[in-house]
Amino acid sequence: MYDARQIANWFVNRAAQDRRTLSIMQLLKLVYISHGWHLEMRRSPLIMNKIEAWKYGPVIPDVYNAFRRQGVTPTAPVPALGPQVAPHDAHLLEQIYSGYGKLPAMTLSDLTHEPGGPWDTAIKNGGLFSPITDDLILPHYQQKRARA
Incomplete structure (x- = not known):
């Protein structure tokens, strides 16, 4: 498990x-999508950080707070705790980057706002800034796999 940063x-x-x-x-x-697919494929979390339901979808506050100092478009890595990304996890991240990495921000936001999805459920149950837990994320990505 990694620090989301x-x-x-x-x-x-x-x-x-x-x-x-x-x-x-x-x-x-x-990062959120990677975590979801990691949960679905490996049955274990990719990141250890809290995920919250913000206005524009799932947000990892630790990532947001670390990168926002660089402005809207970060250009440099930030300090992070823990190990470097292992090769087998880098392979998954490469797949995520290839599939989702060129999509505009609002398209990615729309993808994470699916009705009945983790963000939607968290907002309905607890409002803005409520936690999006792995037990909401895992079944969502299992359903995505089943539909594919």
């Missing part, structure tokens, strides 16, 4: 390899 750093560095930058919103959604 470490996963966000991976995406910042990966985008830089393509001479691209990602907005904070894109970073937040890519």
